Amino acid sequence: MTSVTSLTASVDQRLKDALAAALPGADAGDPLLRRSDRADYQANGVLALAKKAKGNPRELAAKVVESITPGGAIQEIEVSGPGFLNITLADRAIIENLAARAAAGDRLGAPHAPHPGTTVIDYAQPNVAKEMHVGHLRSAVIGAAMVNMLEFSGETVVRRHHIGDWGTAFGMLIQYLIEHPAELDRSHGGEDAAAGTADAEAGLEAMSNLGRVYKLSKAAFDADPEFKDRARRRVVELQAGDEQTLALWHRFVDESKVYFYSVFNKLDMDIRDPDVVGESGYNDMLDETCRLLEESGVAVRSEGALCVFFDDVKGPDGNQVPLIVKKSDGGYGYAATDLSAIRDRVFHLKADTLLYVVDARQSLHFKMVFETARRAGWLGEDVDAVQLAFGTVLGADGKPFKTRAGETVRLVDLLDEAIERATAVVREKDVKGVLGEAEIVERGTQVGIGAVKYADLSTSAARDYKFDLDQMVSLQGDTSVYLQYAYARIQSILRRGAALPEPAAPAAHPELTLAEAERALGLHADEFAQTVLDATSDYAPHKLAAYLYQLASLYTTFYDKCHVLSDDNPRELVENRLFLCDITARTLRVGMTLLGIRTPESL
Numbered sequence: 330m331t332s333v334t335s336l337t338a339s340v341d342q343r344l345k346d347a348l349a350a351a352l353p354g355a356d357a358g359d360p361l362l363r364r365s366d367r368a369d370y371q372a373n374g375v376l377a378l379a380k381k382a383k384g385n386p387r388e389l390a391a392k393v394v395e396s397i398t399p400g401g402a403i404q405e406i407e408v409s410g411p412g413f414l415n416i417t418l419a420d421r422a423i424i425e426n427l428a429a430r431a432a433a434g435d436r437l438g439a440p441h442a443p444h445p446g447t448t449v450i451d452y453a454q455p456n457v458a459k460e461m462h463v464g465h466l467r468s469a470v471i472g473a474a475m476v477n478m479l480e481f482s483g484e485t486v487v488r489r490h491h492i493g494d495w496g497t498a499f500g501m502l503i504q505y506l507i508e509h510p511a512e513l514d515r516s517h518g519g520e521d522a523a524a525g526t527a528d529a530e531a532g533l534e535a536m537s538n539l540g541r542v543y544k545l546s547k548a549a550f551d552a553d554p555e556f557k558d559r560a561r562r563r564v565v566e567l568q569a570g571d572e573q574t575l576a577l578w579h580r581f582v583d584e585s586k587v588y589f590y591s592v593f594n595k596l597d598m599d600i601r602d603p604d605v606v607g608e609s610g611y612n613d614m615l616d617e618t619c620r621l622l623e624e625s626g627v628a629v630r631s632e633g634a635l636c637v638f639f640d641d642v643k644g645p646d647g648n649q650v651p652l653i654v655k656k657s658d659g660g661y662g663y664a665a666t667d668l669s670a671i672r673d674r675v676f677h678l679k680a681d682t683l684l685y686v687v688d689a690r691q692s693l694h695f696k697m698v699f700e701t702a703r704r705a706g707w708l709g710e711d712v713d714a715v716q717l718a719f720g721t722v723l724g725a726d727g728k729p730f731k732t733r734a735g736e737t738v739r740l741v742d743l744l745d746e747a748i749e750r751a752t753a754v755v756r757e758k759d760v761k762g763v764l765g766e767a768e769i770v771e772r773g774t775q776v777g778i779g780a781v782k783y784a785d786l787s788t789s790a791a792r793d794y795k796f797d798l799d800q801m802v803s804l805q806g807d808t809s810v811y812l813q814y815a816y817a818r819i820q821s822i823l824r825r826g827a828a829l830p831e832p833a834a835p836a837a838h839p840e841l842t843l844a845e846a847e848r849a850l851g852l853h854a855d856e857f858a859q860t861v862l863d864a865t866s867d868y869a870p871h872k873l874a875a876y877l878y879q880l881a882s883l884y885t886t887f888y889d890k891c892h893v894l895s896d897d898n899p900r901e902l903v904e905n906r907l908f909l910c911d912i913t914a915r916t917l918r919v920g921m922t923l924l925g926i927r928t929p930e931s932l
């Protein structure tokens with residue numbers, strides 16, 4: 330794999346060297362290089378350095394300028410204002426660097442992160458026997474993007490789908506099935522689950538079976554105290570590993586997986602069965618986790634429960650609110666499972682980083698769980714634990730997204746609606762009627778699902794956002810459709826170039842003088858690799874989304890200002906502009922693929 334240093338990084342290094350030479354002995358520090366409107370870059374770091382060295386900033390700046398002989402990438406460097414440096418790059422350098430990227434293969438010369446390690450990422454964790462909702466969408470979409478970005482940066486990634494497949498609700502469900510065996514025959518056994526595939530119909534059927542059993546058993550649970558008792562005893566049997574109970578539990582899980590996989594399939598997302606390790610997967614560790622916590626004194630008995638206390642976690646009454654690891658009735662909760670999972674992920678999976686893509690409303694839970702694990706010595710200084718916390722999805726009214734009846738909106742319904750609207754947009758755009766029906770449906774799906782994902786990924790995860798389908802599938806503004814159109818339009822130009830009487834293909838011509846729009850596009854395209862690395866280490870896919878949107882916008886300006894396939898253009902100009910088109914398209918494709926968004930070749 331060849332990696333290509335970005336122009337920004339090269340200039341930055343040259344300035345660092347020049348600063349070090351101008352201030353021998355001093356800690357050279359950061360030149361603070363920024364893209365600028367005046368020149369290609371401005372560097373403001375001289376000011377702070379001069380202050381530290383008690384020197385005159387303009388004099389220091391002049392010294393730096395003197396030591397950099399223009400040539401190579403830097404065409405011009407001059408002092409401006411109180412001691413800023415304005416730097417202009419050579420056109421040749423921009424095209425040459427991009428040509429090196431184009432030749433470097435699929436990664437476009439992107440280097441790996443300097444110190445890759447192992448990240449265990451906890452994402453896409455729906456709950457068994459329950460519908461998936463928009464919260465599960467966020468975890469899945471953001472998590473999948475992070476998996477791709479981390480792997481792209483060279484990290485070893487272990488995926489964990491911590492599904493809710495354990496606990497008291499299962500006692501109720503299983504007991505109901507035992508008492509109403511006919512319900513069993515109506516479910517189809519979940520053969521598709523193990524394969525990790527399921528079509529939409531099987532998924533919906535599975536969920537409707539589960540939903541029915543859930544409602545019926547819940548009704549019995551609420552109405553009949555004796556059934557309630559039997560259900561409670563059933564939980565104990567389940568946790569003790571009783572065979573018949575476990576077999577029925579498996580049917581629930583498998584049936585649910587058929588449903589999950591059908592939704593993930595619709596989301597165009599690759600979820601693998603061995604990575605689904607739900608809460609039940611840590612059942613065998615719960616006892617030991619509690620014992621270790623109690624023996625080390627990290628957890629103490631309080632009102633019969635095993636608890637961990639924190640100075641800064643208090644309720645409205647001013648009393649400390651503990652993390653309950655084991656309830657007074659002996660049952661284990663969510664925290665015991667998460668603590669056991671940490672032990673597994675650190676000691677067995679050898680994680681350097683634990684990343685949790687979970688709703689911000691669970692932040693207190695994770696804060697307490699991480700702190701407990703630190704006290705217990707399971708999370709050492711060499712292991713990072715991070716919650717990539719995401720905000721709430723809001724409806725048009727700005728309140729958490731609900732149906733008119735006040736129920737949670739089903740994720741499948743939203744996705745279907747997004748696909749429907751996007752398909753209408755694709756159909757409308759196809760004025761000449763070149764697309765067949767199958768193509769319209771395929772692109773409509775790619776546009777609709779892309780739109781939903783992009784809306785989720787393009788704002789910073791911590792913020793709430795409004796689920797607004799009209800805006801999401803709009804051709805204007807910061808949407809995936811806008812990016813997909815930019816990509817498709819480039820493909821169409823490339824096809825037209827190839828079909829000319831004298832076919833024209835992309836080729837770099839560093840000897841040409843660049844127009845302003847070409848420079849801006851080229852310089853931005855050159856920043857891709859660094860942007861991905863930064864977005865990855867910040868756990869901020871929205872930074873990558875913003876970069877891609879900017880790239881598509883710069884392309885639009887370029888396309889408006891610079892004719893590509895014009896008869897008046899000399900051959901070299903046509904080829905060089907096709908080259909800029911091509912590198913833009915390749916960058917868009919790599920970037921959008923990292924975000925999990927398809928790039929259809931035509932729209």
Ligand code: ARG
Binds near residue numbers: 451454
């Ligand atoms: N299943 C949970 C939910 O739907 C999310 C699980 C998050 N992961 C974890 N390790 N606790 O809210």
